[in-house]
Amino acid sequence: MSTPTIPQRSWAQRYHVKGIGWTVLLLVLLVASAQMTGVNVGMFFSNLGQFTNLLVRMSNPAWDYTTVIIQPLLETIQMAILGTTIGAAFAIPFAVLSASNLIHNRWLRGLTRLFLDLVRTLPDLLLAAIFVAIFGIGSTAGVITLAIFSFGMVSKLFYEVIETIDMGPLEALESVGATKITIIWYAVLPQILNQFISYFLYTLEINVRASTVLGYLGAGGIGVFLQRSLNEFNYNQTAVIILATLVVVLVIDGVSNHLRRVLL
Amino acid sequence: MEQATPIISFKGVNKIYSNGTVGLKDISFDIPRGQFLVVVGLSGAGKSTLLRTINRMHEITSGEITVENESVSDYKGKALRLLRRKIGMIFQGFNLINRSSVEKNVLSGRVSYYPTWKTIFGLFSKADKEKAVHSLERVNLAEKLYTRADELSGGQQQRVAIARTLMQDPKIILADEPVASLDPLTTKTVMDTLKRLNQEDGITVIVNLHSVALAREYADRIVGLRAGQLVYDQPIANVAEGDLDQIYLAPEGEKA
Known part of the structure; x- marks a missing residue:
């Protein structure tokens, strides 16, 4: 019997050359991009006074304004729910087609993903501007914009969830002689439903915030009022709008946490 | 000696993976209807592959497998699903x-x-x-x-x-290491259940096992695989104590 030899690591492995190299490269890129784009950190601190000034002017919310914004806020929530639901519904088949553990055809998967990348590339503000031009000022343009935006985002989140599932139940259903659709319904869906709902609500939350911005372009909802208050330097009204939006976001977050606990 | 008509038949089956690894090498044998067959062998000897070629969860490279006298390799779509319907499968991970x-x-x-x-x-x-x-x-x-x-x-x-x-x-049940992640007591319950289905319903049962002791306890017949080759095939009456050691010999050049 020979004495057991401890395997030798190379010099590069011992001093983690790769890890250190990547970290240094990232730092260099970070500093370089800050310099090239002219981001001035000093300016942030020297102009902090203006920021506090704004906060002071918002610190006295005009509470009576609340009654005015309830209606548009509800409209915003409705837009967000509609847009997210439509987007997520369309996202499911595309997420399935993009998941490498379900679709073995590289071309089909690649094509679907390319399409999704394209959708995600389109900025939501551009989409809003286009749809306002097509459908006129109002919430229709907002809903379609949010639907497309949600579709792009949710489909990526969804297919990443699908790729992490346990393949065992799929194998079992396949061995039973089930069709593809039955396999997905019985073996995939129960495994991902939880995270689907969680991501759906997260997207809904983002959409509530996004639709405040879309209002700027005339796509309906609370954004119209946000823009008006800012233009009129009515920061006390702006404060109310921000606080009201915060309440909505908190509620969605609460619902999301509750559902995840219940469904787990 | 009179043999019952085989429900499954392997004829010169080869399986070579796309990376060149040999999965199965020239496998030929028949499985009569109603038999309780145990396949033993080391991990990686090709037991799982052998089992999965029967219900076409794995494809073979050459040769022929017949189930109830029909070649399974041409089945597609609905016909394949109907083949799988009559073959139940049990997995190590449930x-x-x-x-x-x-x-x-x-x-x-x-x-x-x-x-x-x-x-x-x-x-x-x-x-x-x-x-x-x-x-x-x-x-x-x-x-x-x-x-x-x-x-x-x-x-x-x-x-x-x-x-x-x-x-x-099912007319056939394929069980791939069904008890590998179970304790001895539950192992007995599961194996007894499979044996009961075999005897009461006449279902042909093919089980992959690591344990030679279990194989001897439950099998009607034991076949051994080593490096993708059928190296042992005996009815249980002919299986002798030291027989199965040869199946578990590590392949040449890979002494553990």
């Missing part, structure tokens, strides 16, 4: 849908008897729902009908998997 109820798991064994849209809406007939209860009774788990699958112990999960298989009305 492969239940953890978040679903035991009832739904068991009923999922029946989906190939329904059109896809009916399975989606869960439109199982009353008879099949009763069949699910009956299948669970046969593995002594009827009281767990509405329990979530992941709340069961490993042995119970494997029995649910057997109940799921029973819903197929």
